[in-house]
Amino acid sequence: MRPISYRDCERNITLEPGTQNMKPETINNNFKTEEYFVNMGPQHPAAHGVLRLILTIDGEIIKNVEPDLGYIHRSIEKMCERDSYQQIVHLTDRMDYLSSHINNEAVCLTVEKALEIEVSERVKVIRTIISELTRIASHCLWWGVMGMDVGALTTYFYGFRDREMINDIFEETCGARLTMNYNIPGGLMFDIHPNFVKRTKDFITHFKTKLPEYDRLLTGNVIFQKRTKGVGVLTKEDAISFGTSGPVARGSGFANDVRKRHHYSAYDRVDFKEALFTEGDSFARYQVRIMEMWEAMKIIEQLIDTIPEGDIKTPTNAVIKLPKGEYYQRVETARGELGVYINSTGTKNPYRLKFRSPGFSNLSVLDHITKGAKIGDLVATMASFDFVIPDIDR
Amino acid sequence: MMMIPLNITKTIHDWLYSVMPENAASITEMLLIAIAYLALFAVAGLYLVLLERKVAAWFQLRLGPNRVGPFGLFQTMADALKLLSKELTSTDKTDKFLYNLAPFFVITTSLIALSVFPFSKQFQAFDINIGVFFLIAVSSIGVIGILIGGWSSNNKYAMIGAMRSGVQTISYELSVGLSIITMVLLTGTLQLSEIIEIQRTGGWLIWQGHIPAIIAFMIFMIAGTAETNRAPFDLVEAESELGAGFHTEYSGMKFAYFFLAEFINMFIIASIAVVLFFGGWLSPFGITEGITWFPEVLWFLIKVLIIIFLMMWFRWTFPRLRIDQLLTLEWKYLLPINLVNLVVMAIIIWLNLTF
Amino acid sequence: MERILFYIFAVLIVIFAVASVSSRKILRAVIYLLIVLTAVSGLYFLIDYNFLAAIQLTVYGGGVIVLIIFSVLLVHHVELELEITPLKTKIIAAALVVAGLSITLWAILTYPFNTANNYKSIEVDVIGEKLLSYGEGGFILPFEVISVLLFAIMVGAIVIAKGKKLGIKTGEKLE
Amino acid sequence: MSYFSDIYNGIKTLLTGMSVTGKYFIHARKGSLTQQYPDNRETLKMFDRFRGEVVMPHDENNEHRCTGCQKCEIACPNGTIEIIWDRGIDEETGKKKKKIDKHIYHLGMCTMCGLCIEACPTDAIVWAQNYENSVYDRTKLSKVLNQPGSKVKAGIED
Structure with missing residues (x-):
């Protein structure tokens, strides 16, 4: 099937699957159906x-889905080539804004790896x-939106109620609720606010x-289960070959938690289970995220009780210059594996910076x-994927 | 055609007939009643919208509208005024005639259905001997407004919404009808005022018919919710799938008509439930039986509001079904249960097991 | 009073019947037809045939018209218009209509109608008993025949709807 | 038999869900999350570290701590800060010295990243907890942080 052009959408021309030309379909059926295009978004x-x-739709049935990106492209990668390494960090807040802290951490870890500086235990913890x-906050929002997408509007507010508490913790410590920019290379x-530990425990x-x-409200609900179980099934093979990561991959049984497999920060000393389900449907992805919230609380x-004393920052030069070379660091955001690739030529700006966004x-x-x-089903599947569009578009 | 005016309006009735020739007086009276009903239920619809917003807010840990007037009582009035002043837009290449007809169609059919309800002993505009059947007949037409509205908008979302609405309403009408028939079997009459009279002596029908009546009530609530296109059956306007469904392209007062019609339909379904299962305007255990000054319409409204609250509770708790699950629920669960229930009810009446 | 209402309904019926056959937009034609049928049910209400009126509304308004609209929605786009009928067909149709109309009018005008004196509306239980009685004036036979007919229609509909799957079984080539 | 157990389980889970929302409905008054924003202006207090906008504190002698070193201007990723400076002659020592004329802060471009405040060696600029930043005219978002006639506090430079 040839790709759909914009003009096709405008002219509303039907494309027959498997044919290169526009010859009318000769289906040996009494009812010839006509596919049509719908723009979702x-x-x-x-x-x-x-x-x-x-969407190419035949009645209610979806024949083809073609994502069209670029509506929120802000060329963050290009902007990074202009900025110094301290300045890059705050741009990553705006990529996946629901796990902004983890994005910041990814850049900082890469820079620290390149500079070969070791941050203190306190910072790591x-x-x-x-x-x-951040992961819990992101999943709270996702839970609310998941409910809303399948039609239960109330979940949105319950999810936000708990998310607001985390945002308050962030605001007290970092000064911002969403784009925190708390990490620096x-x-x-x-340092954390004196109330941080108490608030977190609360x-x-x-x-x-x-x-x-x-x-009780959503997971057990029979309608929700019917809407998600067996919907959007992604097999393990496909999960691997499409390069999925995060809860999407783990819902299909592809164990690829970066926190578990490529330790960074303090993940090597905590004991947690990698949420893994093998069904591969929307409900499995849902369960992965619910389980991740439990595991995050466990971590x-x-x-929280044993935050070690130590320096809050390791001194770096005011102008950071990475040694010539290529550096890569991956972290696990709420959506999956975020990779930061920096190609440095030894100047104060990266020659090329690439985010492998989940x-x-x-x-x-x-x-x-x-x-x-x-x-x-498409809506339920999309909800279970938990897309953040700036993360896709950057 | 039988017209039973209110006691209060008796004087107006007499006065009209004294000053005018008979035909003119009768037409004037009809018009007056129609205007009264229109005004009453426009206001009732508006306050139902307010109630829905308040209830939704309380379910969702919010406060709800509280800015316009005390406790936000005039919020929906202000909204209606705003909608009145808005431009009536339409898309390119719509079928203008049908596009403009659709909202009136929807609101008219819902208002017609209201005319047969006995709100109290004297408050009934049209006491027809086939009242229940008339309700089914009128409500079956309402879907046409949605269908032509969705089709003539020249919008694919609206079209899908309209198609879904057609499928949904045609299937669920069956369940509504069958559960009503189950109760009609018990009462032996279709006239709404008589159905209520039966409950005066024998207790409410849900008590008289016990098990099959309760099952019929549950099925009626499910099917009624589906019939009014409310969540969890709001596939017609499923906002996360179709934008706003069949009324995507409507603006201003035409949109408000669709919106109001939804709430009046909800009122109708609740009213049917109250009349058929909960004794209409009869007080529970005959508390206010002997009190002549007590407005019985109050009992009717309280019961209706409780049922409406139940439907709102459904809406703000449950996720939406998918279209095939919607049809599975109807054809594989509700319909067979309903048919069996009908037979059970017949047996119970036959063996005289009613209370 | 009733006379006025009757004429209102009659005028509505005639106007929209003509509009229905002359409209070039198919869904509009259907809606005009719906108005005609509703007006007819209004006539029934006028003569206190409440049950018949409600049947008219349910079966024609709620059933037949909805199904027609549904099929129109499936095959017609909002901009499509029907073709203009050739003149020859028009003439033939007009001639047929005039012939039919004159026969009907003749029949109506020559038949000695009795003025009905009975204003009592028919109770539903009477209708129910008539429908299921096999004595004189009973309708059990047509009732059953229609049931069988409807059953056959349902089976046919299922067979048509399942056409694709049957095709696979018989090994026909399918896209 | 699964037909009936399906119905039973389905109804049970639905009622469980309704009990959750019902509980919140009953406690709606107490548990409400909403803040009535413009009404609670007096009681609404931001956290100390809240990043509202960048300000330059002045003491009672109309003196600030900015030396015009331009480190904040360099640190800012968005060009939010513009410093217009001049070399003036210090009265005491007679030496030529950098002195700010205007410390311009474009709030409209600021992403509240906090790098300027991190970079400032003399703590001349700090975060203010002002959260009502909207204006009708975009030019009003460009602010001059140093007050007119202000000067550097003595002994900051060294």
């Missing part, structure tokens, strides 16, 4: 942001705790009573697994 309530999906809090901008005790409620509980690879699966599904 870029201003669609189900697309969380400005993702445009060009604090980074890990905040990363996990060599450590943290400033949150954990609060959230431990709320997470079972999530299960925080292990670390959302982009995950999006490529969408067409593959929603073919033949219904519009409602």
Whole structure:
């Protein structure tokens, strides 16, 4: 099938699967059906942001899904080539804005790796705790939106209620709720707030009573299970060959948690289970994220009481110049594996900086697994993928 | 055609007939009643919208509208005024006639259905001997408004919404009808006022018919929710899938008509449930039986509001079904259960096991 | 009063019947037809044939028209218009209509109608008993025949809807 | 038999879900998350570290701590800060010295990353907790941080 051009969408021309020309379809059937195009997005309530999906639909059945990107492209990678290494960090807040701290950490870890500086234990532990809090916050929002996409609007507010508590913790410590920019190459901008430990513990005790409620409200709900079980099934082979990562891959049984397999920060000393489900459907992805929230709480509980003393930043030069070479570091964001590749020529700016964002690879699966599904299935599958469009587009 | 005016309006009735020739007086009276109903239910619809927003807010840990007037009581009035003043837009190449007809179609059919309800002993505009059947008949037409509205918008989302609406309403009408028939079997009459009279002596029908009546009530609530296109059956306007479904392209007052019609339909479904299962305007255990000054319409409204609250509770708790699951629920679960229930009800009446 | 209403309904029926056959947009024609059928049910209400009126609304308004609209939605786009009928067909149709109309009018005008004195509306239970009685004036036979017919239609619909899968079984080539 | 157990389980899970929302409905008054924003201006207090906008504190003698070293201008990724400076002659020593004329801060371009405040060696600029930054005219977002007639506090440079 030849790719769909914009003009085709405008002229509403039907493309027959498997044919190169526009010859009318000769189906040996009494009812000849006509496929048509529907634009889902870029201003669609189900697309969380400005993702445009060009759907080829036959009635309710989806024949083809073509994502059309670029509506929120801000050329962050190019901007990074102009900025110094300290300045790059705050741009990554704007990529996957729901796990902004983890993005910052990825860049900082790469720079630290290149400079071969070792941050103190205190920094590592604090980074890990905040990363996990970020993960919970991101998953809270995802849970609310997942419910909303399948039609249960109330979940959105319950998810936000718990997310707001984490945001308050961040605001008290970092000064911002969403784009925190708390990491700098060599450590943290400033020490945690004195209330941080207490607030985090309060949150954990609060959230431990709320997470079972999530299960009661949505996970167990028969309609929700019908909507997600067996929908958008991604096999393990496809998960690997499409390069998916994060909860999407782990929902298909592809164990690739970076925290477990390529330790960074303080993940080597905490004990947690890698959330893994083998069904590969939307419900498995849902369960992975719910389990990740439990595991994240477990990690925080292990670390929060024993934050070691130490320097909050390792001194670096005011102008950081990375040695000539290529550097790569990966971290596990709430959406999957984020890789930062820096090609340095020894100057104060990177020669080339590339983000391997999880959302982009995950999006490529969408067409593959929603073919033949219904519009409602597409929405449920998209919700279970938890797209953040700036993460895909950058 | 039988017209039972309110006691209060008796004087107006007499006065009209004294000053005018008979035909003119009768037409004037009809018009007056129609205007009264229109005004009453426009206001009722608006306050149902407000109630929905408040209830939704309380379910969602919010406060809800509280800026316009005390407790936000005039919020929906202000919204209606705003919608009135808005431009009526339409897309290119719509079928203008049908596009403009659709909202009126929807709102008219819902208002017609309201005319047969006995809100109290005297408050009933049209006491027809086939009341229940008339309700089914009128509600079956309402879907046409949605269908032509969705088709003439020249919008694919609206079109899909309209198609879904057609499928949904045709299938669920069956369940609504069958569960109503189950209760009609118990009462032996289709006239709404008589159905209520039966409940005066024998207790509410849900008590008289016990098990099959309860099953019929549950099925009626599910199918009724689907019939009004509300969540969890709001596939017609599923905002995460179709934008706004069949009324995507409507703006201003035309949109408001669709919106109002949804709430009046909800009122109708709740009213049917109240009349068929919960004794209409009869007070529970006959508390206010002997009190002549007590407005019985209050009991009717309280019961209706409880049922409406239940439907709102559904809406703000459950996810939406998929279109094939919607049809599976109807044809594989509700319909067979309903048919069996009908037979059970017949047996119970035959063996005289009713309370 | 009733006379006025009757004429209103009659005018509505005639106008929209003509509009229905002369409209070039198919869905509009269907809606005009719906108005005609609703007006007819209004006539039934007028003479207190409430049950018949409600049947008219349910079966024609809610059933037949919805199905027609549904099929129109499936095959017609909003901009499509019907072709203009050739003149020859028009003339033939007009001649047929005039012939039919004159026969009907003749029949109506020459038949000695009795003025109905009975204003009592028919109770539903009477209708129900008539429908299921096999005595004189009973309708059990047509009732059953229609049931069988509807059953056959349902089976046919299922067979048509399942056409694709049957084709696979018989090994026909399918796209 | 699974037909009936399906129905039973389905209804059970639905009722469980309704019990959750129902619980919150009953506690709606107490548990409300909403803040009535413009009404609670008096009581609404931001956290100390909240990044509202960059300000330059002045003491009672109308003196600030900015030496015009331009480190913040260099640190800023977005060109938010512009420093217009001049060389003036110090009265005490008679030496030529860098002196700021205007420390211009374009709030409209600021991403609140905090790098300028990190970079400032003399803590001349700090975060303010002002959160109501919207204006009707975009030019109002460009602010001059040093007050007119202000000068550097003595002894900061060294």
